[in-house]
Amino acid sequence: MEIVVAVKPVPEAEARLRASADGSGLETDGVKFVLAGYDESAIEQALLLKEAHPPSTVQVLSLGPAARCEEVLRAALALGCDRATLVEAAPSGPLADPMGVARGLAAALRGKKFDLLLVGKQAGDDEEGVVGSALAQLLGVGYAGFVTDLRFDAASGHFRFRRTVERGTELWEAPVPLLVGLQQAWNDPRTAKLPAILRSRKQPIERFDAASALEAAARSLGAAFALPAPRTGAKLLDYRSPQEAAEKLVRALREEAKVFP
Amino acid sequence: MSPTVLLVVEHLDGVPAPATLEAAGLGKALASPQGRLVVLAAGSSARKAAEALAAVGAGSARLAEEPAWDLCPPSALGSLVAATARAEGAEVVLIGGTCFGRDLLGGAAAAWEAAAAAGVTEASWEDGGLVVRRPVFGGRATETRRLEGGRAIVALRPHAFPPLDTTAASFEASPSPPSGAAPASTLRRTGFEPGASSAGPSLSDAAIVVSGGRGLRSPENFGLVEELAAALGAAVGASRAVTDAGWRPGTLQVGQTGKTVTPQLYVAVGISGAIQHLVGMVGSRVIVAINNDPSAPIFRVADYGIVGDLFEILPALTAEVRKARAG
Ligand SMILES: Cc1cc2nc3c(=O)[nH]c(=O)nc-3n(C[C@H](O)[C@H](O)[C@H](O)COP(=O)(O)OP(=O)(O)OC[C@H]3O[C@@H](n4cnc5c(N)ncnc54)[C@H](O)[C@@H]3O)c2cc1C
Numbered sequence: 001m002e003i004v005v006a007v008k009p010v011p012e013a014e015a016r017l018r019a020s021a022d023g024s025g026l027e028t029d030g031v032k033f034v035l036a037g038y039d040e041s042a043i044e045q046a047l048l049l050k051e052a053h054p055p056s057t058v059q060v061l062s063l064g065p066a067a068r069c070e071e072v073l074r075a076a077l078a079l080g081c082d083r084a085t086l087v088e089a090a091p092s093g094p095l096a097d098p099m100g101v102a103r104g105l106a107a108a109l110r111g112k113k114f115d116l117l118l119v120g121k122q123a124g125d126d127e128e129g130v131v132g133s134a135l136a137q138l139l140g141v142g143y144a145g146f147v148t149d150l151r152f153d154a155a156s157g158h159f160r161f162r163r164t165v166e167r168g169t170e171l172w173e174a175p176v177p178l179l180v181g182l183q184q185a186w187n188d189p190r191t192a193k194l195p196a197i198l199r200s201r202k203q204p205i206e207r208f209d210a211a212s213a214l215e216a217a218a219r220s221l222g223a224a225f226a227l228p229a230p231r232t233g234a235k236l237l238d239y240r241s242p243q244e245a246a247e248k249l250v251r252a253l254r255e256e257a258k259v260f261p
Numbered sequence: 262m263s264p265t266v267l268l269v270v271e272h273l274d275g276v277p278a279p280a281t282l283e284a285a286g287l288g289k290a291l292a293s294p295q296g297r298l299v300v301l302a303a304g305s306s307a308r309k310a311a312e313a314l315a316a317v318g319a320g321s322a323r324l325a326e327e328p329a330w331d332l333c334p335p336s337a338l339g340s341l342v343a344a345t346a347r348a349e350g351a352e353v354v355l356i357g358g359t360c361f362g363r364d365l366l367g368g369a370a371a372a373w374e375a376a377a378a379a380g381v382t383e384a385s386w387e388d389g390g391l392v393v394r395r396p397v398f399g400g401r402a403t404e405t406r407r408l409e410g411g412r413a414i415v416a417l418r419p420h421a422f423p424p425l426d427t428t429a430a431s432f433e434a435s436p437s438p439p440s441g442a443a444p445a446s447t448l449r450r451t452g453f454e455p456g457a458s459s460a461g462p463s464l465s466d467a468a469i470v471v472s473g474g475r476g477l478r479s480p481e482n483f484g485l486v487e488e489l490a491a492a493l494g495a496a497v498g499a500s501r502a503v504t505d506a507g508w509r510p511g512t513l514q515v516g517q518t519g520k521t522v523t524p525q526l527y528v529a530v531g532i533s534g535a536i537q538h539l540v541g542m543v544g545s546r547v548i549v550a551i552n553n554d555p556s557a558p559i560f561r562v563a564d565y566g567i568v569g570d571l572f573e574i575l576p577a578l579t580a581e582v583r584k585a586r587a588g
Contacts, residue, residue: 011398013517013536013540017401017402026402037517097376098379099367099371099375102367102371126404127380127396127397128377128378130366130367130377130379131367133363133365133367133371134367134368134370134371134377135371137336137368141447142448143334144336146360165360166360166463166466167273168454169454171452172334172449172450173448174449178448181364216410217410218376218408219376220377220378220406220409221409222404223392223406225403226402227403228402231561231564233561233563234548234550234563234564235564235565236560236566236568237567242569242578243581245569245574245577246581249567249578249581252565253547253549257564259469261493261494261586
């Protein structure tokens with residue numbers, strides 16, 4: 001099976017967020033970029049499917065500024081992905097126009113054969129979750145997001161999977177090729193071993209120039225980036241009995257915060 | 262301005278989803294004073310769904326009533342949305358940002374060659390263009406985006422907008438066939454399991470979340486958290502200490518390696534407030550912390566705190582909530 005995973009570098013969870021000098025986006029200077037959480041799951045799922053269905057290969061793709069993307073591509077190689085492609089695109093802070101990203105990835109994948117294309121359900125920074133379904137439309141393949149329990153039945157050439165939605169869980173079936181926005185892999189993402197990390201430093205990374213694919217008439221541009229005033233700490237409730245604490249809290253939620261149902 | 266706003270209806274057997282009613286409210290505001298709000302509904306009960314929306318102020322409806330739309334994946338509606346937006350000359354397409362809306366957003370934007378934004382909590386016209394605001398980084402920051410090019414498709418964060426008041430308005434509904442073709446999809450739905458989530462709201466889109474941590478001490482005691490959640494009509498969440506210990510499934514985990522939630526109210530019980538937990542919930546509008554350690558970091562992000570023994574506080578609080586909601 002030919003599996004492709006598209007991954008996004010995102011600021012690490014502990015990163016201190018600041019607005020850029022012009023105020024339009026996130027200041028990325030000095031910020032460490034890592035694989036987005038759901039992308040780690042997507043890589044894990046790709047590797048599990050590869051192990052379950054030999055011979056298979058996993059190719060990983062990342063679009064954006066070179067240094068940042070190379071970092072996460074090498075992390076993916078260290079985890080066991082076979083090939084890595086950097087889709088070069090000039091602009092973009094982490095919160096770039098998601099449709100531009102989808103067009104760039106589509107340009108890199110057009111005409112290439114794959115059975116499964118995995119993306120994380122959404123990235124931890126901008127939380128758009130737009131790229132997967134846009135990419136599927138651009139490439140003309142079927143798409144489902146919020147996917148768990150993704151299985152491949154080699155005999156029929158069909159995937160079976162679950163889609164967790166608000167009301168419950170849907171069961172689905174689809175032939176190859178398929179694009180999936182993954183909610184969860186069969187198990188927690190593995191961690192890379194030191195020899196593999198060292199080896200990944202020397203592995204080649206293919207390059208694809210997608211700069212021209214990013215332009216379009218309709219686009220979404222970051223105009224401002226604001227951090228909320230830091231919370232000043234809790235108002236601690238004074239009370240003499242648990243009942244009094246409960247009454248005070250319910251009253252505060254109802255009358256002050258106005259969030260009591 | 263006289264824009265045309267197309268609202269994509271999510272419905273179950275003709276009953277519009279709450280997220281669609283929220284989007285309808287915004288749609289009406291964006292279309293006023295001189296624009297039009299048009300609804301698009303697909304499936305065998307599309308007419309009923311469109312009528313429900315006509316009653317709350319949609320000007321006209323486009324229907325795709327072939328039963329084939331009932332079972333197709335949301336992503337298959339992308340081309341239909343694009344064709345309808347073109348036929349109507351729409352400037353904006355709105356969808357509720359549920360699993361349905363999120364799965365069709367990108368595809369519709371690609372087919373319509375539009376700009377897209379998801380998770381939107383504010384939207385307005387500024388200088389003739391649509392400007393949206395959305396929480397990012399788990400609510401730790403807010404981003405403003407300008408959607409350029411005269412074609413924008415926007416998915417709204419559930420609960421961020423008040424639903425359209427059903428007594429507010431009355432327009433004529435004039436259903437008309439869409440110009441889109443039947444769904445083309447290789448995906449086939451083979452079953453449905455009404456999940457635990459059907460008992461209450463799901464974690465990701467609940468208006469209230471009650472989460473428990475290691476302070477509960479055992480899987481049996483975790484029931485105290487579930488009782489409070491049930492009394493509030495809330496979804497149940499957990500810290501990783503709880504899911505790692507197997508007290509509750511990993512699907513309930515809130516945080517860096519779990520779900521990001523931004524409810525109106527988040528109640529953290531027996532949770533210390535490690536940074537990896539905080540990044541998954543600091544975007545909540547109001548945060549309540551119950552913990553017996555006054556120096557627990559959770560109190561730094563909370564709006565209201567009760568320093569005390571959760572085993573005493575929780576039963577009293579659950580009882581008080583039941584009383585307040587009954588009265
Ligand atoms: C890479 C990584 C990713 C992680 N991802 C996540 C994640 O997604 N989500 C997450 O939650 N964690 C995550 N963690 C773990 C995180 O660092 C914390 O270990 C975890 O959140 C702690 O859970 P807790 O608050 O329930 O437990 P503790 O930190 O042990 O806190 C328990 C709290 O209960 C209070 N308490 C005890 N008894 C009582 C009582 N009787 N009454 C009232 N209060 C009481 C204590 O004062 C204490 O504050 C991650 C860690 C790493 C390294």
